[in-house]
Amino acid sequence: QQQVKQxxxxxxxxxxxxxxxxxxxxxxxxxxxxxxxQFPGKGPALLIAIRPDVSEKKEGRFTISFNKSAKQFSLxxxxxxxxxxATYFCAARGGSYIPTFGRGTSLIVHP
Amino acid sequence: SAVISQKPSRDICQRxxxxxxxxxxxxxxxxxxxxxxxxxxxLTLIATANQGSEATYESGFVIDKFPIxxxxxxxxxxxVSNMSPEDSSIYLCSVGVGDGEQFFGPGxxxxxL
Numbered sequence: 001q002q003q004v005k006q007x008x009x010x011x012x013x014x015x016x017x018x019x020x021x022x023x024x025x026x027x028x029x030x031x032x033x034x035x036x037x038q039f040p041g042k043g044p045a046l047l048i049a050i051r052p053d054v055s056e057k058k059e060g061r062f063t064i065s066f067n068k069s070a071k072q073f074s075l076x077x078x079x080x081x082x083x084x085x086a087t088y089f090c091a092a093r094g095g096s097y098i099p100t101f102g103r104g105t106s107l108i109v110h111p
Numbered sequence: 112s113a114v115i116s117q118k119p120s121r122d123i124c125q126r127x128x129x130x131x132x133x134x135x136x137x138x139x140x141x142x143x144x145x146x147x148x149x150x151x152x153x154l155t156l157i158a159t160a161n162q163g164s165e166a167t168y169e170s171g172f173v174i175d176k177f178p179i180x181x182x183x184x185x186x187x188x189x190x191v192s193n194m195s196p197e198d199s200s201i202y203l204c205s206v207g208v209g210d211g212e213q214f215f216g217p218g219x220x221x222x223x224l
Contacts, residue, residue, distance in 0.1 A: 032211060043115075043203050043215035044154070089153065097142050097207030101153045 003027055004092050006102025013109050019077040021105045023090035026071065030092040034099065035064065035075050038087045047088070048075070080109045113138055113206050115216035123222045124194055131190045132219045134204030139184035142207040145177070148218070149200045157202075160187045194223045 005024045013019045023033075034049035050057045050064040050073065057064045063076040077084055087106050091099035114137040124130050134143065145157040157177055158166045166179040180188045191198050204216040 034212070036215075041218075041220075043205075043218045046212060046214065049212070093211065097211045097213060098144070098156060098159070099213065103153045104151075106151075 003100045004090060004102045006090050006105060008105060009103065010106045011108070013080045013107065015080065015082060015109055015111050017080050017109075019075075019080045019084065019107055019109070021075045021088055021090065021107070022072065023074065023092075023102050024070075024072045025092045025100075027092070027094065027100075028071070029094040030100075031095075032093045032099075033064070033066065033073050034091050034093070035062075036089040036091065036101075038089065038104075040086075044089060077107075080107075082109045082111050085109050113140060113208050113214045115204055115206060115214060117202075117204055117216040117219050119219060120217065121220040121222075123224060126195050126223055128194055129190055129192045130194065130221060131188050132202055132204075132221075134187045134189070134216055136185045136206055138208075140206040140208060141184070143181065143187045144205045144207070144213070145179065145187075145189045146203040146205060146215075147200045148203060154203065157189070191221065194221075196223045199223045 035047045036044035037047040038044040048059050052068050061078045066073045087104045089104045090102040093099035116135045118133045143160045146154045156169050157172045158168045160166045160179045160181040162181045178190045201218045203218045205213045
């Protein structure tokens with residue numbers, strides 16, 4: 001049973017546009033929600049993370065929006081660049097080091 | 112943060128053979144993890160490797176197929192035994208640091224013929 005549902009599976013955006021990736025979780029015990037960025041041939045790298053005591057966290061062009069009541073969170077990439085082309089994984093974790101990962105979103109930003 | 116290296120970065124192996132993947136971390140960490148990532152797929156946890164104790168395997172993974180060693184706080188190995196083409200995948204080492212953030216190594220891309 002998938003505990004973190006991620007959509008869309010793939011996303012194509014024009015340079016300068018906004019990329020939005022959505023995730024939904026089921027386990028209310030989750031208390032840490034990281035996003036990972038993975039380039040081809042590389043391991044996933046922590047991009048940005050949020051805890052449920054805030055509704056939004058912004059780091060540069062990357063923003064996480066969090067809706068605790070709806071059990072949903074999303075990643076927004078503003079002014080998307082070709083260098084942002086990668087696979088993005090959302091994850092959720094509670095009480096241990098072991099997160100549950102979403103299925104991933106392949107993002108392509110066209111120049 | 113933590114800097115993680117893995118060896119080999121990639122390998123092509125014959126079915127029935129075994130491959131040992133090494134993971135080295137630049138600092139001492141309590142918890143290390145091994146993941147498998149099949150092409151275009153998400154990350155699947157194989158096992159948690161804690162120093163000084165037996166590895167804890169997730170459902171669907173067994174010690175005979177994926178023996179793990181954790182001789183100290185900076186090193187671990189994962190062996191993929193008696194390989195078949197279905198074992199072709201990327202194998203990732205990761206560590207948990209601080210308040211639980213996970214950092215991943217670059218991965219080992221395994222192809223089994």
